[in-house]
Amino acid sequence: MNLLASDITALWLTLQLAAVTTVILMVIGAPLAWWLSRSTSKFSSVVEATVALPLILPPTVIGFYLLIAFSPDNFLGSSWLALTGQPLAFTFSGLVVGSVIYSLPFVVQPLQSGFQHFDHKLLEAAETMGAGTLDRFFNLIIPLTRRAFVTAALLGFAHTMGEFGVVLMIGGNIPGETQVLSIALYDHVEALDYQRAHWLAGGLLAFSFALLILLYGFNRHKKSGVKQL
Amino acid sequence: MNLLASDITALWLTLQLAAVTTVILMVIGAPLAWWLSRSTSKFSSVVEATVALPLILPPTVIGFYLLIAFSPDNFLGSSWLALTGQPLAFTFSGLVVGSVIYSLPFVVQPLQSGFQHFDHKLLEAAETMGAGTLDRFFNLIIPLTRRAFVTAALLGFAHTMGEFGVVLMIGGNIPGETQVLSIALYDHVEALDYQRAHWLAGGLLAFSFALLILLYGFNRHKKSGVKQL
Amino acid sequence: HSALTDTLSIATASNFRPVLEQLSQTFSEQQNADEARHKINISSASSGVIYAQILQGAPFQLFFSANESYPEKLVASGHGEPKTLATYAIGKLILVSRYEIDDLEGEDLEGDDLEGKSPTDILLKAKRIAIANPRTAPYGIAAMEAMDSLGVAKESQSKLVVGNNIAQAWQFFHSGNADAAIVAESLASLAESAAVKEQQQRLFTIDLSSYLKHPVRQGRVAIKPVSPLAQQFLSFMNTTIAEKIMTDGGYLLPTKGKDITP
Amino acid sequence: MSGDKKIQLAVEHSFLKKGGAQKERVQKKSAQKANSQEADFTLAIKAQLPSKGITAIYGPSGCGKTTLLRCIAGLEQADHSQLHIGADDLGALPAKQRQLGYVFQEDRLFPHLSVDGNLNFAWKRRFSDNGPSKQQVIAWLDIEILLDRKPDQLSGGQKQRVAIARALLTAPRCLLLDEPLAGVDSKARNPILRHLETLAENLSIPMVYVSHNLDEITRLADHLIIMDQGRLVAEGPLLDMLSRLDLDVTRQESAAVVLNTRIVDHDDRYSLTQLALSLDSGVSLGSESDAQLSVGQLSGEPGNTVRVRIPSRDVSIALERPSQSSILNILPGVISEIESIDGARVIIKTEVAGQAILARITRKSMEHLQLETGKQVYLQIKTVALLSETLN
Amino acid sequence: MSGDKKIQLAVEHSFLKKGGAQKERVQKKSAQKANSQEADFTLAIKAQLPSKGITAIYGPSGCGKTTLLRCIAGLEQADHSQLHIGADDLGALPAKQRQLGYVFQEDRLFPHLSVDGNLNFAWKRRFSDNGPSKQQVIAWLDIEILLDRKPDQLSGGQKQRVAIARALLTAPRCLLLDEPLAGVDSKARNPILRHLETLAENLSIPMVYVSHNLDEITRLADHLIIMDQGRLVAEGPLLDMLSRLDLDVTRQESAAVVLNTRIVDHDDRYSLTQLALSLDSGVSLGSESDAQLSVGQLSGEPGNTVRVRIPSRDVSIALERPSQSSILNILPGVISEIESIDGARVIIKTEVAGQAILARITRKSMEHLQLETGKQVYLQIKTVALLSETLN
Numbered sequence A, B: 001m002n003l004l005a006s007d008i009t010a011l012w013l014t015l016q017l018a019a020v021t022t023v024i025l026m027v028i029g030a031p032l033a034w035w036l037s038r039s040t041s042k043f044s045s046v047v048e049a050t051v052a053l054p055l056i057l058p059p060t061v062i063g064f065y066l067l068i069a070f071s072p073d074n075f076l077g078s079s080w081l082a083l084t085g086q087p088l089a090f091t092f093s094g095l096v097v098g099s100v101i102y103s104l105p106f107v108v109q110p111l112q113s114g115f116q117h118f119d120h121k122l123l124e125a126a127e128t129m130g131a132g133t134l135d136r137f138f139n140l141i142i143p144l145t146r147r148a149f150v151t152a153a154l155l156g157f158a159h160t161m162g163e164f165g166v167v168l169m170i171g172g173n174i175p176g177e178t179q180v181l182s183i184a185l186y187d188h189v190e191a192l193d194y195q196r197a198h199w200l201a202g203g204l205l206a207f208s209f210a211l212l213i214l215l216y217g218f219n220r221h222k223k224s225g226v227k228q229l
Numbered sequence C: 001h002s003a004l005t006d007t008l009s010i011a012t013a014s015n016f017r018p019v020l021e022q023l024s025q026t027f028s029e030q031q032n033a034d035e036a037r038h039k040i041n042i043s044s045a046s047s048g049v050i051y052a053q054i055l056q057g058a059p060f061q062l063f064f065s066a067n068e069s070y071p072e073k074l075v076a077s078g079h080g081e082p083k084t085l086a087t088y089a090i091g092k093l094i095l096v097s098r099y100e101i102d103d104l105e106g107e108d109l110e111g112d113d114l115e116g117k118s119p120t121d122i123l124l125k126a127k128r129i130a131i132a133n134p135r136t137a138p139y140g141i142a143a144m145e146a147m148d149s150l151g152v153a154k155e156s157q158s159k160l161v162v163g164n165n166i167a168q169a170w171q172f173f174h175s176g177n178a179d180a181a182i183v184a185e186s187l188a189s190l191a192e193s194a195a196v197k198e199q200q201q202r203l204f205t206i207d208l209s210s211y212l213k214h215p216v217r218q219g220r221v222a223i224k225p226v227s228p229l230a231q232q233f234l235s236f237m238n239t240t241i242a243e244k245i246m247t248d249g250g251y252l253l254p255t256k257g258k259d260i261t262p
Numbered sequence D, E: 001m002s003g004d005k006k007i008q009l010a011v012e013h014s015f016l017k018k019g020g021a022q023k024e025r026v027q028k029k030s031a032q033k034a035n036s037q038e039a040d041f042t043l044a045i046k047a048q049l050p051s052k053g054i055t056a057i058y059g060p061s062g063c064g065k066t067t068l069l070r071c072i073a074g075l076e077q078a079d080h081s082q083l084h085i086g087a088d089d090l091g092a093l094p095a096k097q098r099q100l101g102y103v104f105q106e107d108r109l110f111p112h113l114s115v116d117g118n119l120n121f122a123w124k125r126r127f128s129d130n131g132p133s134k135q136q137v138i139a140w141l142d143i144e145i146l147l148d149r150k151p152d153q154l155s156g157g158q159k160q161r162v163a164i165a166r167a168l169l170t171a172p173r174c175l176l177l178d179e180p181l182a183g184v185d186s187k188a189r190n191p192i193l194r195h196l197e198t199l200a201e202n203l204s205i206p207m208v209y210v211s212h213n214l215d216e217i218t219r220l221a222d223h224l225i226i227m228d229q230g231r232l233v234a235e236g237p238l239l240d241m242l243s244r245l246d247l248d249v250t251r252q253e254s255a256a257v258v259l260n261t262r263i264v265d266h267d268d269r270y271s272l273t274q275l276a277l278s279l280d281s282g283v284s285l286g287s288e289s290d291a292q293l294s295v296g297q298l299s300g301e302p303g304n305t306v307r308v309r310i311p312s313r314d315v316s317i318a319l320e321r322p323s324q325s326s327i328l329n330i331l332p333g334v335i336s337e338i339e340s341i342d343g344a345r346v347i348i349k350t351e352v353a354g355q356a357i358l359a360r361i362t363r364k365s366m367e368h369l370q371l372e373t374g375k376q377v378y379l380q381i382k383t384v385a386l387l388s389e390t391l392n
């Protein structure tokens, strides 16, 4: 049965949001996690705890505080407005900012854990061959902690896809702009339109399942090449 | 200002739920993750994808389907009723079951990623010394992937603490039984009782922050002992 | 502003969304016949969330709340246009239960408060009663009030399972986890018309409106600045077609005199 | 325990081409698949080792020594594998039940445990109480001061010593050592070798000792297996193997024979010990001094049997008994075999008091001295070459 | 490039007790803290190495060889560290800018790359185009057939060869080798050593070669640094060092001297080459045959200089020129120094044609032959001992 045009829009928007968020998360998260995994300063414990905080608060509550922070009356909201000419709340950009904050621990934690197991000896070897920081990062750390990167990206992406509370609060459920799939799906359930909810949820599940199997199958295949990793 | 007795009850309940859930998650998740990280069968890809599925669906929707599954009309609900004499929905046990399902990927993924980096050579060495599977698990794998275990437990615990959608759906908001902190906090926000919401959120944040700093500080301290890990 | 791209953003309490969707569809059909093309975006959430969002500058033009106080507060804070403040609907409170007819020895309980088959019996017999959250949802407050009037408040207290809103209370009931629920008539009619038809079990619905001293009055307001399209939509709400849609959806209409027309 | 138990071993194993294929190894259909799935390397070894003493496995890099040990230990899923120690069939047991000690080619110390923790890990899981104590092992390997360190705070040689200590502490019923002394310097090496020998002797723990260092092997082993490209080239008691001119080991720069000798006397003044080549002290007392060797002073009683090692490069040949030379050890012998190594050098096997001694000399000298089979010659062996190379 | 550039080196470094404290190393307040924070190990080395040729670092396990290399490479945050190669001050540069090649004690191959991938990693980042080509290096180390393998599919010796190849491919301005041949068998070892020498000669890449194998060092090095417990014991050109009786190296079982010689003639019939000890071909033609050695045939032209190695255990002493012996090389010499090693043995230094040769003999022989400083003797050196031990 039928997925309405609005569902398609929501799906598309969700994928965009999840993709953009994941990219930003990886770009921010990887160096952050690396630094956290190497630093021994006390300050880094504070940063580590701060990054993990969004884990503790319920998403709607985070959303509520973000909503307040995004208000043009407050620093974040007003500076963003001044910089981009657009408000943060109730816009796609706002969703991205919110999702990044909310999903950051889901990316940083697995990466950090992966980096912690990284064999420093290989980095030293690369260093003697003249490999600089970025070189080592892209040619050693990423391939050797591939699994941690996959996990981080997956958790980040999926968490953004399934996110609900934050998006509802700061997004305002505006079709085409901030109405993501999770909210549309919730709306169907709330409107007792169970059939559509089933279809949408089923489709989403089937799609995700197929994607995950592909991803894991591929991962597993590659894995057997490098036994110890 | 004042946290009402009901908030204290909710906090206590939340900690209990998170603790019980985390323990169950670790007990289920660790062997599952280990198997997934070692198995090369196609079947394991399917299991891996299945475990990851709760990541994709919005929590409220998962809650909705769990609610249906918990109904005495359905298999899970009726068998549970027959076994324990208690329904699953609107009970603490139900919350635990729901949280375990929902948080499973957050525990399995980091563990699996940690295990994947595990040096198989050390296990072989232990094997020649007569160490059996459990022995190796507790005396080598756990200490050597400590960081992955910490991450997994942390993500599992925090995610259960902050969980909202699922609990809202299957809990029924019963004080002392299923009204957890995230819902109490959400209620305050919805009831425009912002002051209480601020107090509760602030307290929760401060508490979690202190806890995390302790945890990470400790972790960092221990880390420097084993340089390569 | 070309009429072609005009957009009307309406925020509504979740319980009114299905009816509002029908309303906006009919409205659009009428308007588009006049070649004034536009788009209507409906956003739904709980009234409290929408209220907070409007305070933070959410781009909504109309707000259909589930109570009267949020629209009034918005007017007081200067966000709402006082002239558009009105009660647009009165919710009907009903009790639904899953009991077989035999269980209650009656033939047809629907609509009537038959002797011996009172809501009190049902509420006393139920193991779990689903209601909306009385702290946040108007129907929750109403449900508590009704149980008070029925004199079962104390007995019911331990059986209550509280949904975030009536839709959730309905799901508790509908999924079979609660055997009775006090919800809005609008939900029952929605359920009647949609998926519930497939379900073999018959529902019992008992109107509880008569037990309420304070009926659930749902208020609305337009957010400043009020666009012509918003004005047009509010006018449309007073047409008979619109009123028919609302009553079919399970709402009572407020007395005409209280309405404010532009 | 009993002398006639044997370790019986039959292993076949292939590493197939392409990394991934390795796991999906052909099982039933190996016959058909064998050609389509080309093997990178194939191991096929069948051998019988004595259940007492030290068996050395010798062969060039990449010949399959490590793979063989892994198959014995049950760490490699061999295609076919049989292993009996005496009456016990270990072939079907998983690695953890085989009760073998394994010193890996790389140290595999547990990085999260201190040296002491690593030792305790093994000690707690020891297979029997017959093994050496922790104190003993720590003293043998001289790792007392390292006990509190983490493995990443050790030098390469220190790590290897700790790894050996750890393997000893499990009191295994057989010890597998994969080039355990490659990173250990010569000073530290001698005491370790001595203790390994003692273990093999006194506790009757058989050892399989992989090495491509012929020096080490001749000093340590009782039995020798020579491998090349996954196959067994030759196998037998060390003493026999070292005098077989058909083997590559006797042409190596470090080739040497090992002789069984008997202590005759100690010369305290010069700190020397006289050894007789004939073991039977009763026979031919008169000619005894002909077949005697002087070595650095040993601790044994006269009559004790000792093994000495004579590198063939240290043996020169003269037709008359030389005098006025610093060379003390001059033995009369009869040439039994001559084999040329390359254009310049030949190897000459001589019989001395019933044992074989090899001498490597130039072809020029051979022709010059007109050496041939059956000729009576004198072997000059530099005394000093024997010092510190004795075993008991 | 230029001969009088030097590598100047001054390093001080301590590993403090307690794992964690290591990072929080005392910096300013080292003076006061020094006693309270006891060091596990302290390295303090100051040395000047030639910027051409191979410098060997020799010392027992745990003496700080690896730590020294790490300081040179910039991998260890030394407490004080200075490093100049010629005019360039490398001391302050991070490891990645020092342009040094490092072969680690453990292979550190990248496990996610094939052997070829590992080589390419180095090749792509090479510091100059003056180094050897990939083809050359692959041929030298004989790793052609391994190119497609992943590191975990290699044997121990194969890994080490790949690691050496990888380091060579970066065309470093100095090569640091930490026991690179510990796991490589003797057959594979010779060609690798030969190519390393060629590199050091032809490409003037200086090398620092850590080893506790004296054989390897005498065959390879030009310069020798002897370490013990973190300190420099002695340092100097290899030829001088090897004949210094005050050093431990000359008492070792494998002690040897290295001589500079000149090719005189080739004897094709017996595949031998005649070498003269006196380098100046004009001087004293008459006595030339007195100081000549026969070695296995070499490829050089008459007049070329070659180095030969004479293990002191292979040298015996006679008072008259022996005849009728397989020993071809008999050199006249004069005893210049006598030192006793232990109760049984002494070491005797003799001057032969201006160079020093050491002989290790028993004290008994010494007394028997009445050897003393200034006495004229004949040194017997087994020809064969020189074969395959020549360098050019």
Ligand SMILES: Nc1ncnc2c1ncn2[C@@H]1O[C@H](COP(=O)(O)OP(=O)(O)OP(=O)(O)O)[C@@H](O)[C@H]1O
Binding pocket: D015, D016, D022, D040, D041, D059, D060, D061, D062, D063, D064, D065, D066, D067, D068, D105, D212, E152, E153, E154, E155, E156, E157, E158, E183
């Ligand atoms: N996992 C593998 N896959 C494919 N080939 C392998 C694998 N492991 C080892 N080999 C190959 O098998 C052969 C034997 O390896 P092995 O490690 O047993 O050699 P080795 O005799 O121990 O050598 P070394 O003295 O260098 O340690 C080598 O050629 C090696 O390249």
Ligand SMILES: Nc1ncnc2c1ncn2[C@@H]1O[C@H](COP(=O)(O)OP(=O)(O)OP(=O)(O)O)[C@@H](O)[C@H]1O
Binding pocket: D152, D153, D154, D155, D156, D157, D158, D183, E015, E016, E040, E041, E059, E060, E061, E062, E063, E064, E065, E066, E067, E068, E105, E212
């Ligand atoms: N991180 C560390 N912390 C404390 N002590 C260390 C650390 N690393 C090395 N050491 C100690 O420093 C000394 C020198 O170590 P190093 O690795 O330099 O020795 P080495 O000469 O290379 O020995 P080998 O020949 O065994 O490799 C050793 O006693 C070692 O135990």
Ligand SMILES: [Mg+2]
Binding pocket: D065, D066, D067, D105, D178, E155, E156, E157
């Ligand atoms: Mg090996």
Ligand SMILES: [Mg+2]
Binding pocket: D155, D156, D157, E065, E066, E067, E105, E178
């Ligand atoms: Mg070292």
